Amino acid sequence: MSKETKAYAASSKEADLEPFEINRRKPTAEDVEIEILYCGVCHSDLHQVRNDWKNSKYPVVPGHEIIGKVVSVGENVENFKANDLVGVGCMVDSCQTCSACEDDLEQYCENGAVMTYNGPDKHLDGHTFGGYSEKIVVDQNFVLHIPPNLDPKAAAPLLCAGITTWSPLSHWNVKKGDKVGVIGLGGLGHMGIKFAHAMGAHTVMITTSPNKSEDAKKLGADEVLISKDEQQMKEHAGSFDFLLNTIPVGHDMNPYVSLLKRDATMVLVGAVEPLESLHGGGIIMGRKRIAGSMIGGIKETQEMLDFCGENDVVSEIEMINIQNINEAYDRLVKSDVKYRFVIDMQSLKDS
Template sequence: MSKAKAYSAASATSPLAFTTIERRDPTDTDVAIEILFCGVCHSDLHQVRNEWSGVMPTVYPCIPGHEILGRVTKVGSAVTKFKAGDIAAVGCLVDSDGSCPACKAGEEQFCPNPTLTYNFPDKHLGGVTYGGYSESVVVDERFVLRVPENLDPAGAAPLLCAGITTYSPLHHWGVTKGQKVGIVGLGGLGHMGVKFAHALGAHTVVFTTSPNKVEDAKRLGADEVVISKDAKEMAKHAFSFDFILDAVSADHDINAYLPLLGRDSHMVLVGAPEKPMAISSFNLILGRKSLSGSMIGGIKETQEMLDFCGEHNITSDVEVIPIQKINEAYERLIKSDVKYRFSIDMASLKSE
C-alpha cells in the first residue's frame, strides 16, 4: 500500500480538511493514476453533508470526487489498454458485478451491485472507497477511460459526470440533426446539454428563468433562448419539440414544458429535485408523450462520449481552483455562483 494526500470531511458539519489515506498496490488488472484535475459535482456536496442519508448515508471520513482526470503511473501485468504516461479518466463507477443483465448490456450504471468511486464498500482495503479529492487513485482497467489528447484536462474532468449525464439521454433517445431540442436550466449539467445538442446538429432552445443568461446560452450553442416565466413566449413553442432535457435540480413545474412536446416525443429528467413532482396526465396523454429519467452512462457509452468530445473539441466551462478553496467553492455552489463547474487543480495538494 501507499500513502496519498487528500481532503476529507470528518462529519456532516465539518469542513473538508487535509488528511492522508492509503491506496492499494495495483493488482494485475489495475491502473494507478496520478490525479491532475478533479471536477466538483453537486452530489459531492450532498454526500459530504449527508443530505442523502435516507438513500445513501455517508460514511466518514468521506473523500468525494468522481470526475477524475490524471496520468497513468503504473499498470498491472494483465493491463492491455493503458501504459505509464497515458492521460486517463475515472468517473462515478470503479467496479460492478459484471454478470448481471445490465453489465452484460454495457450499462454498468444500472448494476444492482456497483462500487461507486467514493462512499461505497471497498472490497480491497475494507471500509469505503475514497474519491478524487486526492493525489492518486487505483482502479480496475475495466473502469478506466481514455482521454483524447486535444482536450484541455481541467475542462475534460467534469465530462466524467456532467458530460455523460447529459450525453447519455441525448444519445439513447437518438437526438440528431434537424430535430428541435430543449434544454431546461443552464447550470453545470444544462450547459453541457447545450453543447452536445448543438454538436449533434439539433436546433437547440434553452429555457431559463434568468434573462442575464441569454447571451451566455447563445455563446454555448443555443439557437434560441426562452425565458420560462414568460407564458406568451412559452406558448409560441407548443407541440414543437422532439426532445426536452430537464437539467434543473430545484423544485419547478414540469407541466410548463410537457405541452411543448410534439407527438411521440420525450422529456427526460437528469436533475433531481428534492420534492416529488405533480404531473398532469393529460400533458402526456395528449400526443402520446413520454416522461423518463436518466443517470450517467455505462463505460462503453462514456468512452463514446469522450471520443465525441475529442472530435468536436467539447469540454466543460470551468473555474479552476486549488484544493484549499474547496469549502468556499461548496458555498458558492449552493448559490449557483460558478460558470459552470469547478475543477480542482490537484497540484495544489503538493503544498500541504
C-alpha cells in the first residue's frame, strides 16, 4: 500500500530536477511518518543525480539531511510521537543482526544498509526516495531526535556533513588539548572545525586557499595552515595528533602525512576516488596511520546531535527554495556556498 507524494527528481543523468510524484509506503507498526520541513543539499546528491558512481537508479529523489515533524507513528513505536522534531540521515534501514549492526555501526552493515535514496526499497518495489519531498516514512530505528534549542534549518546538515566529521573525531578520541588539523574547508570541513573546536582541541584549518583564513577563524580554527606554503608545512611537521581529511577528490596525501606525530592518524572522509601515490616511507617512519570513515551509526548520530544541543553547534547554511535546486547544484560544483544549501521544503507546495 502506498500513496502519492510530491517530490523533486532527476529522471536521467542529463536531466534537471523537476517536480515529480512518488509513492511512499503507508506506515507500518514500526514506522514514523514525517512531514519534511528542511533538507540539506549534500555533494553526494549531485553525484547520484549525475550517476558519477555508476549506481544511480532513476528517477533519483535526492536528499539525506532531513529535518521534519512527526505526523504519525506506528503502534510499536515508543520513542517518537506526533509533532516531535526529528531527523533522518543517510540510512533508513539495515539488517540489524550482523556484527556491524550489533556494534551500532549500521553504515557498515554486512548485508548492506539501505540508503535514504537510491537504495533497494524493502517495502515497495524499486528504490528508496530521499528528502527532496513533502513526506517520508522511516523505520523508528533510523529516526533521530533533534534538540529543541537548535535552529532546525541549520541542523539539517548535521545528519550527513555533521555525523561524517563527528564520527572519526569521536572514534579516534580527539580531546581537549590535542592538535587537530581539518583539511579542506567545505560542507564537511566547516563542521570538522566546529566539532574539533567544541571538543577543546587546538584546531588548525589546513587549506590551499589563504582567502579562507578569516572564515576558518570565525568557525573556530585557532590557526590556519596554508598547505602550499612549504615553510609553514615544515614548521608544523610531525606535530598533529589527528588529521581529518575532507578533500572530496583524489589528491597527494604525502604532505599531510608528514604533519602527523608518531602513531597519529589521518582519516579520509571525502575522497571516494583513487588517490595519488603514497610513499611507504612516510608511514613506516613514525608508525603513522591512514584510515577511512563513512558517515556514522545511528547511536553516534544521536550522540552527535545531543552534543550539538549542549554546545550550540549547527551548520552555516544558505536557504533555498526547491525551485532553485538546479542553480544550487551549479554553484555547488564551483564550491560557491558557505557552507551548505538547505531547502525550505514549504516551497514544494508552490510546485
